[in-house]
Amino acid sequence: MNYEKYSIGQLAKKAGCKVETVHYYEKVGLMPEPPRTEGGHRIYSLPHVKRLNFIRRSRDLGFRIEQVKELLKFIDEPNHYCGEVKAMAMQQARVVQEKIDDLQRLKSALNEMVTHCASGNKPVDDCPIVDALYTEHSTEKSTEKAT
Amino acid sequence: MNYEKYSIGQLAKKAGCKVETVHYYEKVGLMPEPPRTEGGHRIYSLPHVKRLNFIRRSRDLGFRIEQVKELLKFIDEPNHYCGEVKAMAMQQARVVQEKIDDLQRLKSALNEMVTHCASGNKPVDDCPIVDALYTEHSTEKSTEKAT
DNA sequence: ATAGAACCTATAGTTACTATAGGTTCAAGG
DNA sequence: CCTTGAACCTATAGTAACTATAGGTTCTAT
Incomplete structure (x- = not known):
């Protein structure tokens, strides 16, 4: 198993935020809907951790959610400079x-x-x-x- | 000299805020319930203007509503220093x-x-x-x- | 097998207002 | 006196960015 998997709790801890915050970021479209277990628990992997770190760090720097969305768009879409x-x-x-x-x-x-x-x-x-x-x-x- | 009366709109204008803000301050207990006209419109006078100015200025200085309440308590009650x-x-x-x-x-x-x-x-x-x-x-x- | 931690969704609460809806009152002009 | 229309009234919802709660389900360790 190359790709480590994380529960939402582990993810949140790695990014220094709360589980509810991750839920919230998913709801407002900053975080993607990840795959789930049979029972419905979210499964995250490394790119999610990085993304959440990016979001938290941007927020810490005073960017608003909408601005973070802009920044993520630069990353998600090719052809940005x-x-x-x-x-x-x-x-x-x-x-x-x-x-x-x-x-x-x-x-x-x-x-x-x-x-x-x-x-x-x-x-x-x-x-x-x-x-x-x-x-x-x-x-x-x-x-x-x-x- | 005289007892000038003010409508809520005039009051708000004097303190540089909106009518809705005055409503809000009344609701949360910063501003008192003033007398009314027959028809139910609020009637304010000079002390109200001063009080609202005090509130606005305190807010501008970064005091939170609850802190402003404390400050007003010092003023409203005797025996404070x-x-x-x-x-x-x-x-x-x-x-x-x-x-x-x-x-x-x-x-x-x-x-x-x-x-x-x-x-x-x-x-x-x-x-x-x-x-x-x-x-x-x-x-x-x-x-x-x-x- | 079971306890309990961690997870799930949905909803309400936070702060300090601001905005809206839907109605009533007031002051001025005719 | 009657009619506009601005200003007022109450009540409720919306804002930002979460946080907290309720009530239920799943996962993990013993």
């Missing part, structure tokens, strides 16, 4: 950078609030943090500095 | 920092992949990015929970 994949990775890097920027602003706002709230023994209605949160600000979700 | 609020803000700043760290790692990984993929004209099965994604990674990077 590395450039397409590279472009998606670059785009994803930009998205991630934007998230980082958002969070940096957010953290600054929080830190500023904390700094202004020097003492902790004021009653709440005198708290600069609460005050800052109450302040009416521009209706737009623009991330202006919190003053 | 600024220190409790400050502690929550500091904790939130730490959470945000962790997210930033995660995303930084993620971006590095993506950038590294992109850098290695010098050319874009290789067939996909020769693409270093795809390769990197396929690679079996340490499965225990995730938080294993005790069984």
